[in-house]
Amino acid sequence: MTVCEYRPGLEDIPAAQSSISHVDGQKGILEYRGIRIEELAEKSTFLETAFLLIWGYLPNRHELAAFQSEVLNSRRIKYRIRDMMKCFPESGHPMDALQASAAALGLFYSRRDLHNPIYIRDSVVRLMATIPTMVAAFQLMRKGDDPVKPRDDLGYSANFLYMLNEKEPDPLAARIFDVCLILHVEHSMNASTFSARVTASTLTDPYAVVASAVGTLAGPLHGGANEEVIEMLEKIGSVENVRPFVEDALHRKAKIMGFGHRVYKVKDPRATILQNLAVQLFDKFGYDKYYEIAVELERVMAEKVGNKGIYPNVDFYSGLVYRKMGIPTDLFTPIFAIARVAGWLAHWKEQLAENRIFRPTQVYNGEHGVAYTPINQR
Structure with missing residues (x-):
């Protein structure tokens, strides 16, 4: 019997063939x-x-x-x-x-x-x-x-x-x-x-x-991240607090919401578009001080971890756009x-x-041959 290689999160294991969308994480392309x-x-x-x-x-x-x-x-x-x-x-x-x-x-x-x-x-x-x-x-x-x-x-x-x-x-x-x-x-x-x-x-x-x-x-590791980005920006509070916040988070190995992606190793192309949309909203409806904090946070993160391919993802600027529209977090x-x-x-x-029901396998890492213990002996 062939022993299957276990990859947490099914990383890099194709689950389907699809012609719907394509992502090139190295070049920042989404089609x-x-x-x-x-x-x-x-x-x-x-x-x-x-x-x-x-x-x-x-x-x-x-x-x-x-x-x-x-x-x-x-x-x-x-x-x-x-x-x-x-x-x-x-x-x-x-x-x-x-x-x-x-x-x-x-x-x-x-x-x-x-x-x-x-x-x-x-x-x-x-x-x-x-x-x-x-x-x-x-x-x-x-x-x-x-x-x-x-x-x-x-x-x-x-x-x-x-x-x-x-x-x-x-x-x-x-x-x-x-x-x-x-x-x-x-x-x-x-x-x-x-x-x-x-x-x-x-x-x-x-x-x-x-x-x-x-x-x-x-x-929160999927769609809920944009809520946590706004909470994070509010916690940082000012541009001056950005660098100490990043350095402390990196020291504690804490996740900084809105950064990093399993696929993209450059800035998410959607984040670039969303940033431009945010600027359009601010030009017409007024400035948001948290945008300035976000821009500084992106700059400091690029300095600290850009070499590791950690850049803003789609969640980073989307919350600022919705916030300016008056949408609750x-x-x-x-x-x-x-x-x-x-x-x-x-x-x-x-x-x-072309349907076939999904039935992945697993790598069993438990015991074998364990005897049943009667309840009066436990």
Whole structure:
């Protein structure tokens, strides 16, 4: 029998073949279906990018208009799901509320007709349309307010920002938020995507697939890091405190949130775009002192550990962008999920095309031949 090499975290072990996205961590390249992320951020929209990922090609005008119409007209959630969400504790984290709500959708649409293209499309549309509504609804409900109904005249990103505070957003803020969704929509075989594909491989429904991925994304080592970046910047407090903070953290071998990536050994290309988006927001809506701290932190970290390939990742500047938009810190990761749903669904669809259930092996390191001890002898 061949002895398998154990690699913690399955590092460098391929889990699937995929044509959805490509990451070159040495050169700082991210592509969706072969298109560079910089080009999509500049020229595309979130729904167009989602279509590209899920169906494998850029839609023509008619196809994109039809997809947009389907999504924008499917954003309302059933009153029973709203009633269920009203029973969630106000102190609960929005990611936990989102996971429960996404799973609950499966109770209403649990038919697993996975060979039917109409079922596939309806599921994609429903999940992409309702996830933002549920995130916004819980945000208002936990404050004791009724949720705001979606507006059919607003686009995908503008409508979400509207549902958060019942105020139509500035066009620049809506566009920047849309770009943020593009940047977060997909990133190869990360933890939540792997979770989605494992769940998909059992041929369960897509609502369970998304719920499992949301639960994985909730962890601070994955999607939750941008919340901790803001907390870290607040703790540092001033530019003068940056160097002592970094030196102390490195001495204690403590993780500095927003830095380092399992794949990227240069600055994450999404972090570069997000930094530029933050500057655009500050130019129009006012300065944020924590940006100056972040820039100094990036400089000192490059000096101290840049030679080890530790640079800002996507989480480092995204929180500053959301913060300037007035979005609560604990909604940062649910917003990540709003974007990543399209990526998860692309992988769900790809998994179904040539499915085989995941069944990895393990390296057993326990004892053998242990005798059972009767309870009266223990």
